[in-house]
Amino acid sequence: MAVSEVKTKKQTYLNYIDGKWVHSSTKKVDKSINPANKNEIVGYVQQSNEEDVNKAVEAAKKAQVNWRRLSSVKRGEYLYKAASELEKRMDEIAETMTREMGKTFPESKGEVQRGIAILRYYAGEGMRKIGDVIPSSDSEALMFTTRVPLGVVGVITPWNFPVAIPIWKIAPAIIYGNTVVFKPAQETAVTAAKIVECLDQAGLPAGVVNMVTGRGLVVGNAIAEHPDINAITFTGSNEVGKTIAQKAVARGAKYQLEMGGKNPVIVLDDADLDQAVEATVSGGLRSTGQKCTATSRVFVHSNVYDEFKEKLLSRVKQITIGNGLNNDTWMGPCASEKQLETVLYYIRKGIEEGATLLYGGNRLEDGEFKNGFYVQPTIFENVSPNMTIAREEIFGPVLALIKVDTLEEALNLANDTPFGLSASIFTKNIGNALSFINEIEAGLVRINEESAGVELQAPFGGMKQSSSHSREQGRAAIEFFTSIKTVLIKS
Numbered sequence: 001m002a003v004s005e006v007k008t009k010k011q012t013y014l015n016y017i018d019g020k021w022v023h024s025s026t027k028k029v030d031k032s033i034n035p036a037n038k039n040e041i042v043g044y045v046q047q048s049n050e051e052d053v054n055k056a057v058e059a060a061k062k063a064q065v066n067w068r069r070l071s072s073v074k075r076g077e078y079l080y081k082a083a084s085e086l087e088k089r090m091d092e093i094a095e096t097m098t099r100e101m102g103k104t105f106p107e108s109k110g111e112v113q114r115g116i117a118i119l120r121y122y123a124g125e126g127m128r129k130i131g132d133v134i135p136s137s138d139s140e141a142l143m144f145t146t147r148v149p150l151g152v153v154g155v156i157t158p159w160n161f162p163v164a165i166p167i168w169k170i171a172p173a174i175i176y177g178n179t180v181v182f183k184p185a186q187e188t189a190v191t192a193a194k195i196v197e198c199l200d201q202a203g204l205p206a207g208v209v210n211m212v213t214g215r216g217l218v219v220g221n222a223i224a225e226h227p228d229i230n231a232i233t234f235t236g237s238n239e240v241g242k243t244i245a246q247k248a249v250a251r252g253a254k255y256q257l258e259m260g261g262k263n264p265v266i267v268l269d270d271a272d273l274d275q276a277v278e279a280t281v282s283g284g285l286r287s288t289g290q291k292c293t294a295t296s297r298v299f300v301h302s303n304v305y306d307e308f309k310e311k312l313l314s315r316v317k318q319i320t321i322g323n324g325l326n327n328d329t330w331m332g333p334c335a336s337e338k339q340l341e342t343v344l345y346y347i348r349k350g351i352e353e354g355a356t357l358l359y360g361g362n363r364l365e366d367g368e369f370k371n372g373f374y375v376q377p378t379i380f381e382n383v384s385p386n387m388t389i390a391r392e393e394i395f396g397p398v399l400a401l402i403k404v405d406t407l408e409e410a411l412n413l414a415n416d417t418p419f420g421l422s423a424s425i426f427t428k429n430i431g432n433a434l435s436f437i438n439e440i441e442a443g444l445v446r447i448n449e450e451s452a453g454v455e456l457q458a459p460f461g462g463m464k465q466s467s468s469h470s471r472e473q474g475r476a477a478i479e480f481f482t483s484i485k486t487v488l489i490k491s
């Protein structure tokens with residue numbers, strides 16, 4: 001798609017409460033801008049407050065009784081319809097996503113396709129079993145488990161997957177009979193509004209999904225503290241995740257957090273180096289490195305270090321940077337000025353702390369890059385394990401190369417982090433692969449595959465501080481979004 005073909009109309013997007021599109025009580029809006037050109041406004045979104053959250057929670061609570069009484073098969077029909085609505089608007093919504101957060105149009109389109117598949121997966125979930133028959137010690141009794149919804153679920157999402165993450169939380173929440181108060185990242189609230197339009201078009205009963213846009217500190221906080229929100233599902237930074245967890249625990253609400261990563265890739269001396277390079281580039285730099293599953297640390301065996309480095313450098317030099325709507329762009333801008341500043345801070349830290357900057361490291365500001373939040377893909381070497389760039393999540397296109405002599409050394413260093421989301425190894429040796437599977441501390445373990453890119457039908461989540469030890473997606477979602485009832489019947 002060429003930049004001139006853009007379809008997103010600049011308009012004001014409203015909150016969605018009790019089945020109606022409404023202004024926030026503040027009467028204030030925020031601009032959503034294009035990170036490829038900060039002068040371009042993608043739309044205006046409501047800057048809501050606690051009063052709006054209260055109205056949304058009231059609507060969700062009211063809607064919940066009838067919604068949970070509907071059969072899950074019927075609930076699934078709404079999700080199938082929403083999937084069809086999203087499919088009809090695939091290009092338009094993908095284009096909005098690219099303009100709002102910068103990822104390339106093919107990546108955005110892939111994400112919308114993923115959103116459609118998730119909706120269909122959870123629509124089907126309405127026909128799958130929700131319990132087990134368990135033998136009772138009383139031969140005349142029937143004992144079984146069933147699942148019931150939690151009530152009203154608060155959904156707080158980030159800007160990096162503005163379609164997939166909201167859908168992989170909202171779809172399971174509602175198929176299992178919960179109702180939702182959704183607060184998307186303000187950065188990508190136009191894209192979020194379009195998802196909610198699809199749910200509205202699908203005829204979802206009023207109050208089942210409500211959307212309130214606004215600042216995290218105001219709207220997100222009001223959700224975390226609201227006594228009638230029974231559970232909160234969150235994806236974002238560790239800092240915010242932990243405050244949400246504390247607030248949820250304080251009032252006895254259930255919570256689920258998906259947070260950061262510092263994901264390692266190990267390249268052993270028997271690896272297919274071309275495959276390892278391609279996966280490191282894709283896993284580390286696609287979406288401008290803004291994935292919780294992005295590759296960040298690359299541990300390379302000393303026997304192949306130089307060859308891997310040369311191949312990596314020559315591949316990274318081919319990366320085309322630009323507006324994500326241009327056909328030839330491989331990497332778009334950072335999603336926001338704040339994110340760009342964060343990435344530049346880490347690059348400066350890497351240099352100050354003595355790592356060797358091999359490639360990149362600069363903001364791009366000339367010509368077509370003038371008004372955007374562009375940074376070069378960046379590679380460091382001579383990175384020691386205690387350096388900031390080896391320890392903290394950067395969330396940008398920055399790779400740290402670290403030379404190792406053995407698999408054991410690589411595993412020890414790879415595990416030396418508070419995070420444990422995703423990890424990859426490149427090797428042809430099955431023994432090494434098995435050691436990696438056993439020893440690596442990560443929720444997603446990948447052999448000869450990049451660290452990013454998850455499948456919607458499989459459990460997703462991390463170990464250590466990457467998550468609240470729960471899992472999202474696939475059938476794992478039922479564990480968070482429902483409660484078990486153990487039933488014993490006797491005549």
Ligand SMILES: NC(=O)C1=CN([C@@H]2O[C@H](COP(=O)(O)OP(=O)(O)OC[C@H]3O[C@@H](n4cnc5c(N)ncnc54)[C@H](OP(=O)(O)O)[C@@H]3O)[C@@H](O)[C@H]2O)C=CC1
Nearest residue numbers: 157158184185186215216217220221236237240259292395
């Ligand atoms: N695991 C992941 O996938 C993600 C990780 N991150 C990490 O977090 C860093 C910062 O990104 P950022 O966007 O600031 O992430 P945040 O954690 O601030 O944002 C995630 C969501 O939480 C909301 N939020 C913010 N503050 C609060 C609060 N006090 N109470 C409740 N909700 C709140 C945000 O609202 P709003 O933004 O509208 O104010 C947004 O909807 C990144 O550099 C990256 O390291 C970020 C995004 C995704």
Ligand SMILES: O=C(O)CCC(=O)C(=O)O
Nearest residue numbers: 290291292293452453454
């Ligand atoms: O790797 C992926 O596809 C998912 C990443 C993700 O969930 C995230 O960055 O928040």
